[in-house]
Amino acid sequence: MLRTLTTALGILCALSAQLALAVDMKPVQVAAHSWYVMGKAGMASSANEGFMSNAGFVITDDSVVVFDALGTPALGEQLIAEIRKLTTKPIQRLIVSHYHADHYYGTQAFKAIGAEVWAHRRGREALESDGAQARLAQRKADLFPFVDDNTRLLPADRWLEGNTDFEKGGLHFRITYVGPAHAPDDIIMEVVEDRVIFAGDMLFRGRVPFVGDADTSHWLLALDHLIDAHPAVVVPGHGPASTEPQSDLTLTRDYLKYVRESMGKAVSELKSFDEAYADTDWSRWSRLPAFREANRANAYNVFLQMEKGSLR
Numbered sequence: 001m002l003r004t005l006t007t008a009l010g011i012l013c014a015l016s017a018q019l020a021l022a023v024d025m026k027p028v029q030v031a032a033h034s035w036y037v038m039g040k041a042g043m044a045s046s047a048n049e050g051f052m053s054n055a056g057f058v059i060t061d062d063s064v065v066v067f068d069a070l071g072t073p074a075l076g077e078q079l080i081a082e083i084r085k086l087t088t089k090p091i092q093r094l095i096v097s098h099y100h101a102d103h104y105y106g107t108q109a110f111k112a113i114g115a116e117v118w119a120h121r122r123g124r125e126a127l128e129s130d131g132a133q134a135r136l137a138q139r140k141a142d143l144f145p146f147v148d149d150n151t152r153l154l155p156a157d158r159w160l161e162g163n164t165d166f167e168k169g170g171l172h173f174r175i176t177y178v179g180p181a182h183a184p185d186d187i188i189m190e191v192v193e194d195r196v197i198f199a200g201d202m203l204f205r206g207r208v209p210f211v212g213d214a215d216t217s218h219w220l221l222a223l224d225h226l227i228d229a230h231p232a233v234v235v236p237g238h239g240p241a242s243t244e245p246q247s248d249l250t251l252t253r254d255y256l257k258y259v260r261e262s263m264g265k266a267v268s269e270l271k272s273f274d275e276a277y278a279d280t281d282w283s284r285w286s287r288l289p290a291f292r293e294a295n296r297a298n299a300y301n302v303f304l305q306m307e308k309g310s311l312r
């Protein structure tokens, strides 16, 4: 009886482990050495197993560098398994774009295979904040069993002070600190020889971005930096890679500029937010995906920021 139970349990465990590997994750090559996997559209849920953000990786002559760890430990493991299908070279370094749950909860899978984790030092504040614990509780509720008591919020092994260049297996990498923009600790990674930039959440392609409590003035500077770098491909944190980065980057930049200009004007005219929102012509953006979900909250956040700025 006990044996039957143990066997049944064993099968169940094997089944749930398989279930956790059930998402459709297919690496896409964007340049000679650069690849990414693309999460599903929408919010993190048990249905998509939390696979709603992107991660990238670069196969150099002697090793693999990964950009972002995805949103659960199981997804981190699956990404490693996908990389293993392409190369047996050691996965030596994981760069975390910013400490938002969907980009770093898979970190423990990379630590387990000995990868060294790099992130910007301001990620540490985010990681140690009450907000990080609240987010974990919410993710455990929304993403069980993919996020559970075994999910650990891990710090980087090396907290970067600012821009950092390095070379690996014949390729040159440029990490640029572009925060505080979408998050306090935003970094982007350029693979020089491939002319690819992994941009984290700096670019939301073909849709209205999610502003949250982002610092939109720094975000605009980051977008200018990306535009000036003339990459051939930009891999965003969500959605498909952009092979026409100039127009995609310009769209996000123009949107942020427009929201800042219109809300800034309203603040200087001492309008209420409701008035300001109603008086703004949104027709250029209203047909873009995520407009309905994100635009009013974006405008409100920018309005509050501009109001604070005007009091200084």
Ligand SMILES: [Zn+2]
Pocket (backbone or CB within 6 Å): 098, 100, 182, 183, 201
């Ligand atoms: Zn984010």
